[in-house]
Amino acid sequence: MVHEIVLHINTIVNLLQVYTFLRGVLMLATTILSLHLTIMHFRYYTKPQFQRPITRILLMVPLYSICSLLSFWSVKWAVYINVVRDCYEGFVVYNFFTLCLEYLGPTEHVRLQVLATKQSRRFPPPACCLTHSPSHFYFLGFCKLGILQYVYIRIITTLASLAMEIGKVYCSESMSPYFGHMYTTVFNSISVGLAMFTLISFYLPIRHDISHYNLVGQFLSIKFVIFFQFWLGITIKLLANSGTIHATDDWTVGELSTLIQSFVVIVEMMIASILHLWAFNYKIFVPEDKSVTPIAKGAWDSFYWLDLWHDTIRIYGFLYYTVFLSGSPNGENDSHTSSATPLYERLSIESEADSIDSLNAERAFLIRD
Structure with missing residues (x-):
């Protein structure tokens, strides 16, 4: 009996060691790839209007990786770490939309002129039975509103989540209406869905005007990181509530959910860092004389929000x-x-x-x- 207990403990320790090692290696590789790409953009910071939102988007990957590792090291603080990390999602969506605007034209006047040539069209699903006119001067304003609402709802739900966690009424592993987590999840789901709908509604009329940019690859890489991670979290929470993920002698349901999600996220970030090398390649910004820009200048400009x-x-x-x-x-x-x-x-x-x-x-x- 004692021998079996010792073997069981050794197995858990060995699995944790392997798990920790893999996570550390993946996090290190992901951070190096992403920071290298970001620094190269700063080194050849020749088109700030494009590279400013690009570098902000690239920083999402090392941020997610580091937060996932911290969540594993300190499960008790994982709720605080994750909600603050998730707040950056809204900022990433905003910067991708800003990048699309810069691709369309350098000023608001130019963008409105391009949109004025567009014919009425149907909305993307699920509102495909309705039509809208991109040439209407309200269209661009409502697109901006659809993106910015996600930024601020994310900030509000983040602050609300932190307050509820301190008050012991958040319960991140529960989808019960008696706890605050369910309500923040519902608000975030509606908000992110509206932001996604807005992005697609804006992209479809202008896709031929900006086809010479790698916007499809950039959009897919953004969607892969943000929306996969968002729905992954919801899926794991539903599995935990349904009993598919259940407590053991060594781990609670919440701790197991955090460990599973953090490992999947770090693998996802590794894939994303590789995709970003293709989607946000810095080489197109290298000048013919290959002159470099002081890295600090690009960093200051990018971090000025x-x-x-x-x-x-x-x-x-x-x-x-x-x-x-x-x-x-x-x-x-x-x-x-x-x-x-x-x-x-x-x-x-x-x-x-x-x-x-x-x-x-x-x-x-x-x-x-």
């Missing part, structure tokens, strides 16, 4: 003029309309010009020699 704040201010302006000044397309009485340019379009272009000037001045100060 006030563009999110400026976009938020603009979208609030869009909502205000849509809701309160929607009597006519120009936000004015039709009988007194003298300008053929819609009010929101004029304000959006002017607001963006001011924001671009402000951001460029701030970035110039930060990355000056």
